[in-house]
Amino acid sequence: MKKTADMVIKNAGELLTCRDESPDLIGVTRGGWVAVTDGKISMIGSRAEIEPLISNSTQVLDASGRVVSPGFVDSHTHVVFGGTRVGEYFAKIEKLSGDEIKRRGIRTGILTTLEPTREHSLEELYEETAVRVRDMIVSGTTTVESKSGYGLDRDTELKQLEVNRLLENRLPISVASTFLGAHGWPHGMEKEKYMDFLISEMIPRVGSAHLAEFCDAWCDEGHYTARECRIILEAGLDAGMKPKLHEGGYSYIGGAEAAADVGAVSADHLNYDPRPSLRRLAEAGTVGTPLPGIDFAVGHILPFDPAPMTEEGLELSIATNCCPGCWCTSMPFIIILACRRHGMSSERAIRAATIGGAKALSRQDRVGSIEPGKNADILIWNLERHEDIAYHYKTNPIETVVRDGRVTVRDSKIVQDI
Template structure:
């Protein structure tokens, strides 16, 4: 008796498995078929492979003729939950980055502006603003998204942000992975050492006790936290059950990547200034390098990240939106386009980094990020007949269908989920 599928996707012009061992990185199958049951992938391949292993007699059918089937995007680095907007700063910086001129024009700048706006927002306001961004992400093909705290920098607001993560995860058909980034900065009213004390002795244990996060993150760069401060905070996090992640090398190289390698962190993110020997250490330690083309574009970064030495050293790479007040981007297709054109990734490297790479950066690679038997049915269907068009059709909406845990949540480019909120 063959197992009965409950949903079949058939006749795809191209199907990208993005499986671990795919020699072309994307695992291209022409005339691709796949069968699902109970939210899980039970068969994938060409028509003969699928029909020989499962029964399709009672399955609902999605015809993907003329389209490309791919894993849902895993957006593994975002600051999804924040209050307000920094559009004034963004607009002003389009014509000048001179701090004197920005001061003269009275333009409020920097992360503390967002901290104030976030502290002032109620849980419901934060939820509403973040839910709108999350809906855009789902419509752009994202089925798993990481969301960091870090615009509160005090116990009350950090917990409020993480509770919004939990509510979003509960109400929307997307997996929201929560990260505690209390060490995104420190409040101007406090000495850094005192805040580190509060982080490690009060905030981390409180977040852990409430079960509100899975990872602990920190920013290691000049003017932010030093590598030894990061070690202290991330070790405290690990002691409370949080695996470490690190923002590092965005504007300097002060040892954050080497610390990530030494601690076998889950990911090291940004890496603009990280030298080859540190990239080699990261690769050797199995750390995933998370690359953020959106922020490099949005801030016109003086030293955009270079993936070439990373790939040569064997580093696993992931692409993410870094959706935040400084880089208001919810679209993984745009990130893939920027990663290719501005940073020299091939379409195959970029698509792989936006799916399986992202899953590795969240320790979800056994569960999602590729289309393989036994994995969760997190799938998207693009309205294009060859995958390179994802990179070529700049800014076009290409996501036709999104399936999460086997359930169709976007169809014909429109939402068909019902939120509970």
């Protein structure tokens, strides 16, 4: 190991290590210093321990008594899409009747953005998506999961996954790619026929091309049954993709048991999951990912309740669920919602946005906490206490973003494209 550090972050007022075993959930350490070497966190300690590692070539960032935390891991997004659902958003806010929606020609549902997503070229789809991903980067997200599922045909699904690859290659963010062919099925096609196409053609193709790390499906009334999801996710496992599952968002039809049986890394939404199902997920080591943004954006009639989840021992992750129905790119805003609308403590929400998110992506060995050996993905906040992340509704709460040991954002501006 080198004797000096490439970067030192000094004078943290509160250093949130977010170590897994922290008794206070986020490992608040006062006056901490952090050393970074070769893109990794090499040491955490006091001034007396870290200062000797500073040489002429060390970049020193002064946190000046403010909060220092891990970068956010946004573990559930549908950020790659074309078009907008703004018409539907206001139709719901204004409580327009079905007839009125029809009379005004307002389109609703995921099929609304399917056409523009299909019609855009790869570069057009990348450019529209990159606008949102740049917003995520300046909001402190250093790892983002991104799902396909707005094409529901071979070429568009592959195009969405190619956009994931471009995002990771061109922007200072790590991208975890998920194949969500089972987000729906094409208009005019039988669900069973589309499932055959997914299992016999798409999933093996995506797996062999290494275009996705995860395979996902939507288990809910009117979508895929628990049995169908199990079949899809097992096909994903055969093709080398780890399972994730949307379940319990608008009804409960056994999604948690299906997720637990296939060893899903996460089960997402969970509004309707009964206690025994939450316990089953916890026992299986599946991370629960409730989604404050979508509950807010759709005015959900049953917003998720984190209390039974934590009481049953479920590790939680929270995510933006950035999608045409929830145009949210900000993890700080998600923390605000999780605390104010769902009764999460600031510590539980911050944990769920960092190490919880990392676990929901099986990346807890690399990201999600400030510990020696992990990637140096670190935020310096314009705040002095971690509770202020949920209490101050600031437009720009983050001063500096470091990713892989390099400064990528200063004062809401990306300063390093790859």
